[in-house]
Amino acid sequence: MPKTNPGQNIFIPRNQTQLHFYALPSLIQPLTNTGFQSRGGFSFAGQSMMQLTLEFGGGLELLCDSVKIHKVDVELPVDEKKLTMKHLLAWVRSNLIKERPEMFMKGDTVRPGVLVLVNDCDWELSGQLDTTLENKDVVVFISTLHGG
Amino acid sequence: MESNGGVDESSLLLRELQSLKTSKRDIEARISVIEAQLQQIQSNQKPSSDCSNGSSDFGHELTPDMIYRYSRQLLLPSFGVQGQSNLLKSSILVIGAGGLGSPALLYLAACGVGRLGMVDHDVVELNNLHRQIIHGEAYIGRSKVESAAAACRSINSTVEVVEHREALRTSNALEIVSKYDIVVDATDNAPSRYLINDCCVLLGKPLVSGAALGLEGQLAVYNYNGGPCYRCLFPTPPPTSACQRCSDSGVLGVVPGVIGCLQALEAIKLASLVGESLSGRMLLFDALSARIRIVKIRGRSSQCEACGENATLTRQQFQQFDYENFTHSPLSAAPLMLKLLTPDSRISSKEYNNVIKNGSPHVLVDVRPSHHYKIVSLPKSLNIPLASLESRLPELSSELKSVQESNETPNDSDVGIYVVCRRGNDSQRAVQLLHRMGFTSAKDIVGGLESWAHDVDHRTCIIITNQKMKMNIGITKSSIIPPSETIADSHLTDLLISFDPNVMKKALADLLVSFYLMAGRLDRAESGRIVINCNGEGVLFVEAELDSSLDDLGEFTPSPKLHRLTPTVDCSGNISSYPLCFAR
Numbered sequence: 001m002p003k004t005n006p007g008q009n010i011f012i013p014r015n016q017t018q019l020h021f022y023a024l025p026s027l028i029q030p031l032t033n034t035g036f037q038s039r040g041g042f043s044f045a046g047q048s049m050m051q052l053t054l055e056f057g058g059g060l061e062l063l064c065d066s067v068k069i070h071k072v073d074v075e076l077p078v079d080e081k082k083l084t085m086k087h088l089l090a091w092v093r094s095n096l097i098k099e100r101p102e103m104f105m106k107g108d109t110v111r112p113g114v115l116v117l118v119n120d121c122d123w124e125l126s127g128q129l130d131t132t133l134e135n136k137d138v139v140v141f142i143s144t145l146h147g148g
Numbered sequence: 149m150e151s152n153g154g155v156d157e158s159s160l161l162l163r164e165l166q167s168l169k170t171s172k173r174d175i176e177a178r179i180s181v182i183e184a185q186l187q188q189i190q191s192n193q194k195p196s197s198d199c200s201n202g203s204s205d206f207g208h209e210l211t212p213d214m215i216y217r218y219s220r221q222l223l224l225p226s227f228g229v230q231g232q233s234n235l236l237k238s239s240i241l242v243i244g245a246g247g248l249g250s251p252a253l254l255y256l257a258a259c260g261v262g263r264l265g266m267v268d269h270d271v272v273e274l275n276n277l278h279r280q281i282i283h284g285e286a287y288i289g290r291s292k293v294e295s296a297a298a299a300c301r302s303i304n305s306t307v308e309v310v311e312h313r314e315a316l317r318t319s320n321a322l323e324i325v326s327k328y329d330i331v332v333d334a335t336d337n338a339p340s341r342y343l344i345n346d347c348c349v350l351l352g353k354p355l356v357s358g359a360a361l362g363l364e365g366q367l368a369v370y371n372y373n374g375g376p377c378y379r380c381l382f383p384t385p386p387p388t389s390a391c392q393r394c395s396d397s398g399v400l401g402v403v404p405g406v407i408g409c410l411q412a413l414e415a416i417k418l419a420s421l422v423g424e425s426l427s428g429r430m431l432l433f434d435a436l437s438a439r440i441r442i443v444k445i446r447g448r449s450s451q452c453e454a455c456g457e458n459a460t461l462t463r464q465q466f467q468q469f470d471y472e473n474f475t476h477s478p479l480s481a482a483p484l485m486l487k488l489l490t491p492d493s494r495i496s497s498k499e500y501n502n503v504i505k506n507g508s509p510h511v512l513v514d515v516r517p518s519h520h521y522k523i524v525s526l527p528k529s530l531n532i533p534l535a536s537l538e539s540r541l542p543e544l545s546s547e548l549k550s551v552q553e554s555n556e557t558p559n560d561s562d563v564g565i566y567v568v569c570r571r572g573n574d575s576q577r578a579v580q581l582l583h584r585m586g587f588t589s590a591k592d593i594v595g596g597l598e599s600w601a602h603d604v605d606h607r608t609c610i611i612i613t614n615q616k617m618k619m620n621i622g623i624t625k626s627s628i629i630p631p632s633e634t635i636a637d638s639h640l641t642d643l644l645i646s647f648d649p650n651v652m653k654k655a656l657a658d659l660l661v662s663f664y665l666m667a668g669r670l671d672r673a674e675s676g677r678i679v680i681n682c683n684g685e686g687v688l689f690v691e692a693e694l695d696s697s698l699d700d701l702g703e704f705t706p707s708p709k710l711h712r713l714t715p716t717v718d719c720s721g722n723i724s725s726y727p728l729c730f731a732r
């Protein structure tokens with residue numbers, strides 16, 4: 001547990017090659033009894049990175065080498081302070097989707113029949129493409145099933 | 149001849165045996181119903197002879213038999229007598245008696261729902277049994293609803309089981325669904341899901357919706373307590389290639405079983421007014437990684453076309469809505485496959501191909517309607533539609549005679565009779581009739597022309613590939629219509645007027661977007677008839693069957709193989725001189 005010094009940012013070594021920048025929770029919200037939460041992001045070599053867990057289901061995993069769970073580090077777009085779902089979709093399309101991108105996206109959003117869940121919550125409730133993502137968020141893309 | 153007579157006799161005996169078995173089963177079912185009714189009357193009378201008022205003695209309407217039967221769930225403090233008594237007064241409709249419906253129906257019957265309805269038009273097949281656990285081998289070839297109803301009655305004869313042996317359609321859905329309190333969607337296709345949702349919204353019925361495919365399942369409760377409906381969540385149907393079916397993609401039997409059980413559970417909770425329903429949430433089940441995720445979904449959408457603030461959906465609109473066109477996929481997952489004949493009265497399309505190759509004298513009767521026959525038919529076939537077969541038997545006899553004479557065979561019983569139709573259902577009915585009328589050697593071609601096109605005649609098949617997607621196009625008919633030629637007296641007129649012009653235009657705009665530039669334009673002549681404006685260059689009309697929908701092709705570039713469709717048309721002119729490629 002790092003020594004908390006409200007009002008100051010501290011660096012915590014994660015492994016030998018990377019340094020992660022944590023915003024102290026007290027800066028974002030009053031300390032709760034859940035203890036230290038790492039929200040926000042981390043920066044390395046001048047670029048902000050976001051650790052995310054992406055899950056694909058309902059057949060969408062077939063578009064990314066049949067792997068359902070992807071733990072990824074996503075760079076913040078240049079000149080942007082926040083990572084939005086719009087950015088993430090573009091990132092997923094160019095980094096994870098290996099085939100038939102039209103089965104995942106239509107225009108700049110997901111195709112009809114795909115549910116997007118940010119931390120187990122329909123993205124419709126958090127602003128769809130404008131949803132701001134935070135470090136360690138879990139984003140699920142799931143295609144609706146019809147079989148029985 | 150003798151062996152032929154033996155076959156005939158044994159098939160007669162088999163038929164009689166089958167009909168006796170059916171009657172026996174019906175009588176047994178009736179006996180169990182009457183026994184149950186009698187038991188009910190007796191158990192109602194017994195306490196009332198001891199005390200003046202039996203039911204109020206316990207403070208509820210449960211009979212002693214019911215108390216005994218349901219005792220284990222009555223003991224639950226959170227369910228109890230009140231939950232059971234609510235359940236006994238409720239009615240639940242399960243749509244689909246397949247992988248999801250099987251366990252749902254079994255549990256709903258067992259737990260004591262008052263009235264349990266079931267809808268399905270399908271018949272039980274051997275490849276259903278690994279997941280559709282309500283059906284047994286004895287019911288293969290028979291109605292799923294008949295089979296499921298028998299199973300439910302055998303578990304709980306006190307439940308009123310209602311059979312709807314038909315597909316749910318816009319024409320019957322309102323009437324059927326209105327008779328129940330709660331609807332369980334256990335169907336297997338996208339158009340049914342939209343149809344059932346809209347019907348439930350119109351009638352204000354809560355909908356327990358389940359789906360399963362491969363090793364995953366999904367569950368939600370729609371249109372309940374101010375929560376969203378299916379359309380709120382999925383306002384636009386997915387592309388057809390995203391709607392995989394168990395028949396194509398496979399499913400592990402127990403996966404729909406798990407979801408079906410959960411559907412029964414949610415329906416029981418709604419009916420007994422117990423617990424917290426899954427409304428506003430969705431359950432995602434991943435069997436392979438043994439994980440269940442329950443997620444929060446959006447609330448009712450004010451823009452929803454079914455349940456939103458400005459939704460204008462009326463019963464009349466519902467009845468006229470084309471759900472198959474809306475989702476670009478058919479309402480029933482698999483075409484009906486009847487098995488009316490014994491195997492010795494049937495041959496495969498490959499065997500029939502050998503009959504032709506060997507030059508065996510025979511007559512091929514095509515029993516499809518004549519307008520189907522005109523579009524595509526096998527060579528040297530005789531078209532007698534099933535409806536007029538009985539009255540046109542002399543035509544068959546004279547054809548047999550002329551084949552016999554031209555082949556110099558000793559008697560006409562050496563001339564084979566083969567019957568074909570589109571899929572192999574009507575041909576079986578026709579053979580049954582022919583057998584009755586004394587043409588005992590008649591056989592049908594299993595799977596009909598579809599199987600012929602699939603197994604024998606590959607000449608008409610081309611494959612277009614786009615990235616990783618393959619599409620098979622089976623050309624059933626192609627003809628070039630010169631511009632000067634009127635198509636009024638051609639069968640193509642039927643083809644044209646059978647299409648709503650708006651539907652046709654939409655098909656061209658939506659589905660054939662990549663073909664559109666090279667297609668002729670649809671137009672209306674002054675007479676009001678639909679014409680194809682092809683700049684006087686002529687039109688190649690192709691009728692083809694696709695194994696996937698054209699809207700999935702994305703940025704489709706016509707492959708050189710496509711030009712095989714247009715071998716004799718000069719495409720050197722401007723773009724409008726290309727033929728119209730019209731697919732359905």
Ligand SMILES: [Zn+2]
Pocket residue numbers: 376377378379380381448449452453454455456
């Ligand atoms: Zn809605």
